[in-house]
Amino acid sequence: MADAALAAGTVRPVKxxxxxxxxxxxxxxxxxxxVLFVIFFLMPPVxxxxxxxxxxxEIAAVTNPxxxxxxxxxxxxxxxxxxxxxxxxxxxxxxxxxxxxVTMLISVTxxxxxxxxxxxxxxxxxxxxxxxxxxxxxxLFIPLFKMFAWVRDTTGIELMNHWWTLIIIYxxxxxxxxxxxxxxxxxxxxxxxxxxALIDGASWLQTLTKIFIPVALPGxxxxxxxxxxxxxxxxxxxxAFTTSTDQLVLPVGIxxxxxxxxxxxxxEIMTGALLGAAPPLIIYAFLMDxxxxxxxxxxxxx
Amino acid sequence: xxxxxxxxxxxxxxxQRTGLHKLMQRKSTVAFFMALPLILLIAILVAYxxxxxxxxxxxxxxxxxxxxxxNFDFLFKRATFWDIVFQSCLFAISAVIFKAIIGFVVAHFVxxxxxxxxxxxxxxxxxxxxxxxxxxxLAWLWLFDPSYSAFNWILVHLGMHGIPWTGEAxxxxxxxxxxxxxxxxxxxxxxxxxALKSVPEQLYEAASIDGATWWQRIWYVTLPMMRNIIxxxxxxxxxxxxxxxxxxxxxxxxxxxxxxxxxATWAFKVGIESGDIPLGATVSLFMVPILAVxxxxxxxxxxxxxxxx
Numbered sequence: 023m024a025d026a027a028l029a030a031g032t033v034r035p036v037k038x039x040x041x042x043x044x045x046x047x048x049x050x051x052x053x054x055x056x057v058l059f060v061i062f063f064l065m066p067p068v069x070x071x072x073x074x075x076x077x078x079x080e081i082a083a084v085t086n087p088x089x090x091x092x093x094x095x096x097x098x099x100x101x102x103x104x105x106x107x108x109x110x111x112x113x114x115x116x117x118x119x120x121x122x123x124v125t126m127l128i129s130v131t132x133x134x135x136x137x138x139x140x141x142x143x144x145x146x147x148x149x150x151x152x153x154x155x156x157x158x159x160x161x162l163f164i165p166l167f168k169m170f171a172w173v174r175d176t177t178g179i180e181l182m183n184h185w186w187t188l189i190i191i192y193x194x195x196x197x198x199x200x201x202x203x204x205x206x207x208x209x210x211x212x213x214x215x216x217x218x219a220l221i222d223g224a225s226w227l228q229t230l231t232k233i234f235i236p237v238a239l240p241g242x243x244x245x246x247x248x249x250x251x252x253x254x255x256x257x258x259x260x261x262a263f264t265t266s267t268d269q270l271v272l273p274v275g276i277x278x279x280x281x282x283x284x285x286x287x288x289x290e291i292m293t294g295a296l297l298g299a300a301p302p303l304i305i306y307a308f309l310m311d312x313x314x315x316x317x318x319x320x321x322x323x324x
Numbered sequence: 325x326x327x328x329x330x331x332x333x334x335x336x337x338x339x340q341r342t343g344l345h346k347l348m349q350r351k352s353t354v355a356f357f358m359a360l361p362l363i364l365l366i367a368i369l370v371a372y373x374x375x376x377x378x379x380x381x382x383x384x385x386x387x388x389x390x391x392x393x394x395n396f397d398f399l400f401k402r403a404t405f406w407d408i409v410f411q412s413c414l415f416a417i418s419a420v421i422f423k424a425i426i427g428f429v430v431a432h433f434v435x436x437x438x439x440x441x442x443x444x445x446x447x448x449x450x451x452x453x454x455x456x457x458x459x460x461x462l463a464w465l466w467l468f469d470p471s472y473s474a475f476n477w478i479l480v481h482l483g484m485h486g487i488p489w490t491g492e493a494x495x496x497x498x499x500x501x502x503x504x505x506x507x508x509x510x511x512x513x514x515x516x517x518x519a520l521k522s523v524p525e526q527l528y529e530a531a532s533i534d535g536a537t538w539w540q541r542i543w544y545v546t547l548p549m550m551r552n553i554i555x556x557x558x559x560x561x562x563x564x565x566x567x568x569x570x571x572x573x574x575x576x577x578x579x580x581x582x583x584x585x586x587x588a589t590w591a592f593k594v595g596i597e598s599g600d601i602p603l604g605a606t607v608s609l610f611m612v613p614i615l616a617v618x619x620x621x622x623x624x625x626x627x628x629x630x631x632x633x
Contacts, residue, residue: 056445056449060449067463087474087477131359156618161377162374165374168601169373194370258588258592262592277458306451
C-alpha cells in the first residue's frame with residue numbers, strides 16, 4: 023500500500039487534491055524521524071567503533087570524541103595478540119556452540135512429541151514450557167549457587183568456576199523458548215503429510231527426520247539463532263559462577279578484566295566489546311529474516 | 325494420523341484389539357521419552373531451584389536455622405529495601421511505557437515508507453536488540469564517562485554544563501532507564517511492525533471513506549487490531565525489565581550508593597558478594613508477584629485460544 027501511495031504521489035500531479043500531497047508530506051516526515059531514531063539507535067555501536075580505532079594518547083588528549091584524527095589498529099592488535107582475550111572468545115564459542123547443539127536436540131524432539139504425539143499431561147507440559155520461559159535467570163542464580171555447593175559436597179564434582187558448567191545451565195534459558203517456537207512450527211505442518219508417511223510404514227523417528235525437520239527448517243534456524251544469541255549474551259550466570267580469568271566467557275571477561283580498579287583502558291574495552299558483539303551482529307546481518315521470525319514467533323504463535 | 329490408520333486396521337479385523345492397544349501405548353511411551361530430557365531439564369534446573377529459593381529464604385544467614393518469615397521481616401524494616409522496591413517499579417514502569425511508545429511510533433514510520441526500503445531501515449533499527457546488553461552498556465558507560473563523556477563534550481560546546489550521568493542519584497536512574505529503553509524499544513518496534521502488517525488494508529480504506537482522521541484511524545482501527553500484541557509484548561517486557569540485571573550491573577553497579585539497585589542487582593550484591601544467600605534469595609523472590617501476574621494472563625490467553633479452536 024505504501025508503494026501505491028508513493029506511486030500515486032509521483033505519477034499523478036499534485037493538483038488532484040490534498041490526499042496525495044498529505045501522503046508525500048507524511049512520507050517526508052517518516053524519513054526525517056526514522057533518520058533521527060536511527061542516529062539514536064546506532065550511536066553507541068558507532069561510538070564503540072570510533073573509540074576502538076583511536077590511540078591511547080588521542081583518547082587521553084580529550085580531542086573531539088566523535089572524530090578520529092589518526093586512526094590506528096593498535097587496540098585490535100594488542101587485544102588479539104593477548105592470550106587472555108582469545109581464551110574468553112574460545113570459551114564463549116565452545117559454550118555457545120554446545121548449548122545450541124544441546125538445545126536443538128532437546129527442544130526439537132520434545133516439540134515433536136508435544137505437537138504430534140499426545141501423551142498424558144502433554145498439553146500441561148506445553149503450557150509449562152512457556153511459563154518456564156518467563157522465570158528469569160535472576161531468580162534462579164542464588165539457589166543454583168547453593169545447589170552447586172551441595173553437588174560438590176555429595177559427589178565431589180566441582181561445578182563452580184568451570185566454563186563447562188555454563189553448558190549445563192544455559193539450556194534452561196534457551197530450551198523453553200526454542201521448544202515453544204518449534205511446537206508452533208510443527209503444529210502448522212499439515213497432518214496429511216505425516217499420516218502419509220506413517221501409512222507408508224515410516225517410524226516416528228523417520229517422520230521427524232525425513233518430514234518435520236526439513237519442512238520446519240526455517241523454525242529450526244530461528245530457534246538456533248535464538249539459542250546462540252542467548253548463550254553468547256548471557257552475563258549473570260558466568261558472573262556468579264566463574265571467577266578465574268581462564269574460565270571466563272566474553273561479556274564477563276571484558277567487564278571484569280579490562281576494567282581493573284579505576285584504570286579504564288577505553289580503547290581496548292571498546293575494541294573488546296565490539297569484537298564480542300560481532301558474532302551475533304554477523305549472524306543477524308546474514309539471517310535477519312530468520313532472526314525476526316524467531317523474535318516474533320513468541321507472540322504471534324503463542 | 326496413526327490413530328486413523330490404526331482405526332482402519334481395527335475395522336478391517338476387529339479382533340486385533342490388543343495390538344491396537346499396544347500401538348497406542350507404545351506411541352505415548354515413545355512421546356514421553358522424547359520429551360523426557362525437556363522434563364528433566366525443567367524439573368532439575370528450573371522448577372527445583374525456584375522452589376529451593378523459597379526454602380532458602382526461610383533460613384538464617386549461616387543457613388543453619390529456620391527463621392520463617394524472619395528475612396522478610398528484616399527487609400521490611402530496612403529503608404534501603406523500600407528504596408529498591410521504588411527503584412525497581414520506577415525502572416520497569418517508565419522503561420516499558422517509553423519502549424512501547426517509541427516502538428509504536430517507529431513501527432508506524434517504518435510502515436509508512438515504501439515497502440522495498442523497509443527491510444533496510446528495520447535492519448538498522450533492530451541493532452540495539454542484537455548486541456549483547458553487557459557489551460552495548462559498556463559503550464553507554466563510556467558515553468557517560470565522568471571526565472570524557474562524549475555527550476558532555478557536545479553539551480559544553482553548545483555552551484551548557486556537563487551532566488553527571490552516573491554520578492548523581494536521579495541522573496543515574498535516568499541513565500539506566502535510558503539505556504534500557506535503547507535496548508528494548510527495537511523489540512517493541514519489530515513486534516508492532518509485524519502486527520501492523522497483519523491489519524487488513526480494507527479497514528483503513530473503509531475508515532478514510534467514512535472520513536476518519538489519521539488519529540481516529542489509529543485509535544479505532546490500529547489499536548484495537550493490535551491489542552493482543554501490544555498486551556503480550558508489554559507483559560513480556562515488564563517481566564524482563566523487572567528482572568533486569570546486566571544494564572544496571574555494568575553501568576552503575578547500583579550506585580551512587582544504592583540509588584540505582586534493582587531487585588536482581590541487589591540480590592546479587594547481598595547473596596553472592598556479601599555471602600548472605602538466604603537474604604539474597606528473599607530479595608529475588610520479590611520478582612515473583614509480577615511473574616505470577618504474567619503467568620495468569622498467559623494461561624488465560626492460552627485457554628481462551630484452546631476454547632476458540
